[in-house]
């Protein structure tokens with residue numbers, strides 16, 4: 001079992017002057033939600049997610065050797081333009097990972113990043129963004145320390161991504177990833193995400209996620225603030241215990257292919273996440289009227305047609321509509337005729353389960 005100290009890099013004898021790497025990393029959508037954390041980005045409960053395929057961040061990291069001083073040195077470009085307001089988050093990330101990657105202060109970095117999904121679509125880019133950056137940093141570490149195994153590369157990338165944004169640790173690998181200790185998931189850890197260890201039933205192969213963009217506005221409450229509110233939440237302990245139970249249940253579902261059970265767990269998790277927000281002090285609501293309209297339409301359609309389509313929610317108003325690949329035609333027909341009218345400017349994104357981060361370095 002790896003512990004935090006196993007991720008502290010060893011002293012290097014190799015000298016690398018400059019170079020660049022490029023990685024893409026996808027977003028992910030949680031089925032059992034991470035909501036609440038302890039110090040050092042340790043989750044209060046285990047979570048499990050589908051890695052997505054199309055919603056991703058592409059990040060190029062160029063590096064050049066400098067005098068090792070006491071500061072991090074980096075420029076940040078978003079879609080080719082300098083982006084000062086993203087810098088504090090990156091600075092904080094570098095500070096958090098410094099002890100595990102002390103070589104970072106030897107270099108000046110240019111981080112050049114863009115998302116495949118529209119800017120300010122209300123889709124969180126922190127998971128894909130932090131995962132893409134972590135992969136690049138690990139590419140540099142591997143140059144310095146070529147003996148590293150591929151498995152360690154991935155685990156440490158996930159470990160570092162977690163320190164940027166918790167859910168980012170689930171974006172390194174596909175197709176289904178667990179983060180957080182769980183008694184029945186072999187190899188699971190609070191420190192990094194691991195691929196779901198059992199064989200997944202064919203029903204979940206290429207599972208579809210159509211993301212309905214209900215509200216593109218800035219969130220009133222950030223996830224980080226929401227996690228903090230779980231500290232004094234009256235239902236926190238029950239919620240954390242429930243997440244463990246739901247993970248046990250969904251593990252069986254993913255192996256056996258029971259779509260009815262899958263829907264029950266996933267929809268209940270989404271509504272529980274939002275009910276935690278509504279019952280914290282201070283309380284808040286991130287769903288919009290159209291979020292509820294869509295949920296009701298999905299329930300009605302499912303009752304009438306028995307097509308196994310369901311929803312989940314992130315910490316926002318957008319709705320992820322989940323369904324198996326073999327009902328894609330019917331589901332898309334329903335979505336485009338009945339649901340798209342509830343989206344801001346009719347916007348939605350078609351995605352599906354994917355394989356994780358991809359290396360584009362030459």
Ligand code: DP6
Pocket residue numbers: 029030032033034035041047124126164165166167168223224227273314315
């Ligand atoms: C509702 O990973 O964005 O999407 O660790 O503070 O960066 P930080 O939080 P973040 O929280 C995501 C919460 C969620 C549920 C989930 O993805 O499991």
